[in-house]
Amino acid sequence: MKSFYLTDSGIVRDxxxxxxxxxxxxxxxxxxxxADGMGGxxxxxxxxxxxxxxxxxxxxxxxxxxxxxxxxxxxxxxxxEINTLIFQHEKAHPESKGMGTTLVMAILTKDYLLFGxxxxxxxxxxxxxxxxxxxxxxxxxxxxxxxxxxxxxEASVHPKKNVLMKALxxxxxxxxxxxxxxxDISEILLSSDGLxxxxxxxxxxxxxxGDGTVEDKVHKLIQKANNRGxxxxxxVAYLIRGEEGEDE
Numbered sequence: 001m002k003s004f005y006l007t008d009s010g011i012v013r014d015x016x017x018x019x020x021x022x023x024x025x026x027x028x029x030x031x032x033x034x035a036d037g038m039g040g041x042x043x044x045x046x047x048x049x050x051x052x053x054x055x056x057x058x059x060x061x062x063x064x065x066x067x068x069x070x071x072x073x074x075x076x077x078x079x080x081e082i083n084t085l086i087f088q089h090e091k092a093h094p095e096s097k098g099m100g101t102t103l104v105m106a107i108l109t110k111d112y113l114l115f116g117x118x119x120x121x122x123x124x125x126x127x128x129x130x131x132x133x134x135x136x137x138x139x140x141x142x143x144x145x146x147x148x149x150x151x152x153x154e155a156s157v158h159p160k161k162n163v164l165m166k167a168l169x170x171x172x173x174x175x176x177x178x179x180x181x182x183x184d185i186s187e188i189l190l191s192s193d194g195l196x197x198x199x200x201x202x203x204x205x206x207x208x209x210g211d212g213t214v215e216d217k218v219h220k221l222i223q224k225a226n227n228r229g230x231x232x233x234x235x236v237a238y239l240i241r242g243e244e245g246e247d248e
Contacts, residue, residue, distance in 0.1 A: 001030065004214045005237040008222045010194055011230035017044035018192050018235040019052035023059060030108040031059040032237045034121050036192040038167065039099030047101040047169055050089060051082045055105065068112045072178055075116040079103065079168065079176040086169035100169030103176075104135055106188050108239070113188070115179040119167050121235075122196050123179070124204070126187035131205035134179050137193075138166035162193070188239045191221075194232035198225035214240055 001024075009016040017037035024030045035051040037044030058078055066074060082103070090096050102119025115123040117135040120142075124133050136142065140163040141155035155161060168174055187208060195204070199221070207220050218236045225234045 001239060001241055002214045003030070003032070003237070003239040004218050005032070005235070006218050006222060007192075007233065007235040008194075008226070008230075010232050010234050011226050013231075013233055015042070015045065016233045017048055018194070018233040019045070019048035020190075020235045020237050021052045021056045022237050022239065023056045025060050025063055027064065027109075029063060030239065031055065031063070031105065032108075032188060032190050032239060033103065033105035034190045034192050034235045034237055035101045035103045035168075036119065036121050036194070036233065036235070037099070037101040038164075039096060039169075043093075043096035043099030044101065046089065046096060047086050047099040050085050051101050051103050051168060054078070054082050054085060059107075063107075066109075068114070068180070071107055071109075071112065071114055072180075075105070075107070075114065075178055076176060079116065079118065079174060083168045083172075083174045087172070090169070100167040102164070102192070103168055104190050106190060108188065108241075111183075113181040113183055113185065115177075115181060117177045117179070118174060119164055120162075120193045122191050122193070124189040124191075124201075125181055125185040126189070126205075126208060127182070127185045129209060131189070131201055131208060133201060134181060136177060138164060138177075140165055162197075186241055188241075190235075190237040192233060192235040194230075194234035195221060195225050195236060197232060198228040198230070198234075208238075214238055
């Protein structure tokens with residue numbers, strides 16, 4: 001495996017509310033996750049760091065010899081706990097009221113690949129040199145597209161395209177989408193909407209299929225998103241399976 005992750009504030013925002021991690025445990029299972037925070041008074045970056053900080057520690061401490069069913073329950077329980085931690089922080093820090101975060105994660109073991117998602121950060125896999133989006137964005141426009149009230153083209157330029165229907169910290173009960181993926185994939189990519197809002201799937205795919213190291217491709221994706229406007233924080237976590245060498 002080779003992996004790399006990076007977050008960038010973009011060229012419009014003056015601070016970064018994203019948090020990102022790739023971590024592996026003693027059994028060589030991998031967790032990748034991105035959280036895109038929201039809320040004033042730096043509360044967004046607090047919410048995203050609560051999510052990613054908890055996930056990384058919890059994965060290393062508790063994710064051992066898990067069946068797929070156990071791993072699905074682990075994801076659900078972890079998301080519930082993060083949601084609780086965000087509400088607890090809000091209660092102790094009233095100035096952070098309204099804070100929240102998206103969360104997308106992938107867990108890769110030798111036996112299975114699972115994605116979990118709340119919000120509009122994205123999870124992709126590369127299979128047979130084609131990039132496929134696994135996750136579903138919990139946005140108002142996506143809901144309208146699913147209902148047949150908007151086309152995808154209309155949704156991409158809709159004035160409310162960034163309105164979220166789900167986020168951690170938005171409601172006491174949170175329902176995480178979980179996706180069970182075919183193991184016949186070569187690469188995993190997670191991103192915040194700062195990337196997917198600037199580059200479409202074909203543009204992302206072209207970078208990943210091009211020349212360069214794992215690090216080169218992550219840097220190139222962020223640079224391209226910034227070149228197209230960089231209107232939001234941009235985070236990318238990228239893993240290639242079957243590469244020689246250790247994780248960095």
